[in-house]
Amino acid sequence: MPLHNDKLLVHSWAPAPPGWLERVSARFPGLDVRWEQTPMGKDDLVAADTLPAEVKDGVTMICVFPPPSPEMMKHVRFVQLASAGSDRWLQHPSYLNPDVQFCSASGCHAPQIAEWVFGSWLSFTHHFQAYTEQQKAQDWRMRVDLPVKDGLGRRMGILGYGAIGRQCARLASAFGLEVYAFTNSPRLTPESRKHDGFTISGTGDPDGIIPAKWFSGGQVNEFLAQDLDVLVISTPLTSSTRGLIGAEQFKLMSKSKTFVSNIGRGPIIDTAALVEALETGLICGAALDVQDPEPLPAGHPLWTAPNVFISPHMSWSSTSITPRLAELLYQNLERLDKGEPLLNLIKKT
Amino acid sequence: MPLHNDKLLVHSWAPAPPGWLERVSARFPGLDVRWEQTPMGKDDLVAADTLPAEVKDGVTMICVFPPPSPEMMKHVRFVQLASAGSDRWLQHPSYLNPDVQFCSASGCHAPQIAEWVFGSWLSFTHHFQAYTEQQKAQDWRMRVDLPVKDGLGRRMGILGYGAIGRQCARLASAFGLEVYAFTNSPRLTPESRKHDGFTISGTGDPDGIIPAKWFSGGQVNEFLAQDLDVLVISTPLTSSTRGLIGAEQFKLMSKSKTFVSNIGRGPIIDTAALVEALETGLICGAALDVQDPEPLPAGHPLWTAPNVFISPHMSWSSTSITPRLAELLYQNLERLDKGEPLLNLIKKT
Numbered sequence: 001m002p003l004h005n006d007k008l009l010v011h012s013w014a015p016a017p018p019g020w021l022e023r024v025s026a027r028f029p030g031l032d033v034r035w036e037q038t039p040m041g042k043d044d045l046v047a048a049d050t051l052p053a054e055v056k057d058g059v060t061m062i063c064v065f066p067p068p069s070p071e072m073m074k075h076v077r078f079v080q081l082a083s084a085g086s087d088r089w090l091q092h093p094s095y096l097n098p099d100v101q102f103c104s105a106s107g108c109h110a111p112q113i114a115e116w117v118f119g120s121w122l123s124f125t126h127h128f129q130a131y132t133e134q135q136k137a138q139d140w141r142m143r144v145d146l147p148v149k150d151g152l153g154r155r156m157g158i159l160g161y162g163a164i165g166r167q168c169a170r171l172a173s174a175f176g177l178e179v180y181a182f183t184n185s186p187r188l189t190p191e192s193r194k195h196d197g198f199t200i201s202g203t204g205d206p207d208g209i210i211p212a213k214w215f216s217g218g219q220v221n222e223f224l225a226q227d228l229d230v231l232v233i234s235t236p237l238t239s240s241t242r243g244l245i246g247a248e249q250f251k252l253m254s255k256s257k258t259f260v261s262n263i264g265r266g267p268i269i270d271t272a273a274l275v276e277a278l279e280t281g282l283i284c285g286a287a288l289d290v291q292d293p294e295p296l297p298a299g300h301p302l303w304t305a306p307n308v309f310i311s312p313h314m315s316w317s318s319t320s321i322t323p324r325l326a327e328l329l330y331q332n333l334e335r336l337d338k339g340e341p342l343l344n345l346i347k348k349t
Numbered sequence: 350m351p352l353h354n355d356k357l358l359v360h361s362w363a364p365a366p367p368g369w370l371e372r373v374s375a376r377f378p379g380l381d382v383r384w385e386q387t388p389m390g391k392d393d394l395v396a397a398d399t400l401p402a403e404v405k406d407g408v409t410m411i412c413v414f415p416p417p418s419p420e421m422m423k424h425v426r427f428v429q430l431a432s433a434g435s436d437r438w439l440q441h442p443s444y445l446n447p448d449v450q451f452c453s454a455s456g457c458h459a460p461q462i463a464e465w466v467f468g469s470w471l472s473f474t475h476h477f478q479a480y481t482e483q484q485k486a487q488d489w490r491m492r493v494d495l496p497v498k499d500g501l502g503r504r505m506g507i508l509g510y511g512a513i514g515r516q517c518a519r520l521a522s523a524f525g526l527e528v529y530a531f532t533n534s535p536r537l538t539p540e541s542r543k544h545d546g547f548t549i550s551g552t553g554d555p556d557g558i559i560p561a562k563w564f565s566g567g568q569v570n571e572f573l574a575q576d577l578d579v580l581v582i583s584t585p586l587t588s589s590t591r592g593l594i595g596a597e598q599f600k601l602m603s604k605s606k607t608f609v610s611n612i613g614r615g616p617i618i619d620t621a622a623l624v625e626a627l628e629t630g631l632i633c634g635a636a637l638d639v640q641d642p643e644p645l646p647a648g649h650p651l652w653t654a655p656n657v658f659i660s661p662h663m664s665w666s667s668t669s670i671t672p673r674l675a676e677l678l679y680q681n682l683e684r685l686d687k688g689e690p691l692l693n694l695i696k697k698t
Contacts, residue, residue: 013493039493040491040493041491042490042491044491111499111500111501111524111525112475112497112499115471115474115475115499115500115524116471116475118467118468118471119467119468119471119472119474119475119477120475120477122464122465122467122468122471122472123468123471123472123477125464125468126461126464126465126468126469126664128468128469128472128477128658128660129481131658131659131660131661131663132478132481132658134661135652135658135659135660138645138647138648138649138652138653139647140640140643140644140645140646140659140661141391141644141661142389142390142391142393142661142662142663143661143663143666144362144388144389144666146663146666147666147668148461148666148667148668149667149668149669150460150461150464150667150668150669151460151464152460152549152551152552152669153669170523171520171523171524173523174519174520174522174523175460175464175520176460176551176552200501202501202525203501203525291489294489295489295490296487296489297489298487298488299487300487303484303487304487309477309480309481309484310480310484310489311477311480311483311484312480312483312489312490312491312492313491314480314491314492314495315475317492317493317495317496317497318497318498318499319496319497319498319499320498320499320501320502
């Protein structure tokens, strides 16, 4: 349906990229565009409901992070999420309405999140924290007591092979790690292994040719038993992934003492089992950009579990995130205008 | 010259890889092999002179890290260094003797040192130190005040394009950085851009096809003025590289506030100029596995310069270093036995 009489609200903590508003106005003269900037809160982004009534009224298209109230969404026909995951929307009336098209921001976060995965893993394997402590003590002392297992010839399992997982695979391959992929549905043909979401040119594994082995569906235990040196969790949070990694799974990882990196969602891991796996050494360590619960309260045992690195759900952060998201939104406006299939359209089930 | 009546001494802080001694004895029955293990000292590896006389006597081939005394080397015809650099040997009588063949360990360190370069750079750009402090305080707080510049579309300059530089280039390319290379001699033809040293299969840039631009010799200032986001120093320490990066060069880097990573040798950088560049913000930060002097004494201003990460010359460390070095040594024994050109033969000038 061509964009006429549509009102697009973009609600972000960042300003519009230079020239973007002009480009959109020139291309879609019938579209009323409002880019509203609100500073981020301490623990979360702020919902669009806080905006003045005149900004919210009559909005038919919206690009947001936290879900606004159903009331505010009642005329909305298109939602461009600013997140890769849609788990916060699952019970939202607009999401449940089949007439409202939702697109994720998958692909916009892949470069920086894959960097976070490798940076935090390398910080662990190369003992940067110990050297930072030595630096503070001004103590120059060679530490052969801190062995480094470099990545060449090791194995990375990637649980969830979307844009982020595929960029992790690209990096893993350059570092000399073998990649095993796990996907929700079986990917038995070359065609089915292709990525159908938004991919930034020169990133990821668009054709799905990097993994040496593929696992799917009920094979999660078989996948985790493959002597993985690193496990990257980059799958959406759904009813089938909630608690997917628990005590039984950590036991499977104990043979190779897998390093676990979670940049999906906290509840994919059973937190109590994770704390125990770290404390008893079933796994060698973990890097967690997401936790369960969030915000992680002071006093929670996860904070002080051994060999864990915790960051407050910030791996998506990049000075390039807003330009990338704005480009995706522009491409989807084009597709809406021409009646073409949308990028990253979420199949609501 | 076939290996007969030769005595090979390997002096290492690590044991021989399983099966290696048997493999060498089976292949070269005339060779007397001694693998001697000495624990590493606090600030350095220990020289082979400390070994008992019966181990040192009559040695004709040697694989060592610190240079032994000339006295101990007088019958030695072949030296396999355990280091990529030969700067500690430049004044040694054996090194000055044209009849003694020296081979470097170039290539054995490339995977782990390139990991150190990217790990320390990502730790800096992704603010892991700030999040580690938050973790210690059990403070879960989103930090949009800590902007992350991810690597996609940025530029890495690599000063010295040997095995380590080439593995950095391979990784840079996967992260989406453009690579500019600087070499001592001009590399104007595809043939001249190939790597002629020992390269572990699946690593590096053996054909020299990754760099978008090449600089050489007197062009160091032109190279540094190319808006480099990251500068990797991976060139040997020679009379022409000593003090190569000083106040004038930091000024050239100030336009793009280059991040400087030194895994070459400390004296390639003028330390006083580096401290000033960090303190005045000419560069955004630095990661230094090597310093001038080493060991860096307590109280030295480099320890507390802003945005610097210092490690005690440990980026070479890997549980795979000894197997890689032993494989290179084996291949060079083969070549010596057959009279073929040696791998990593140092052209002594």
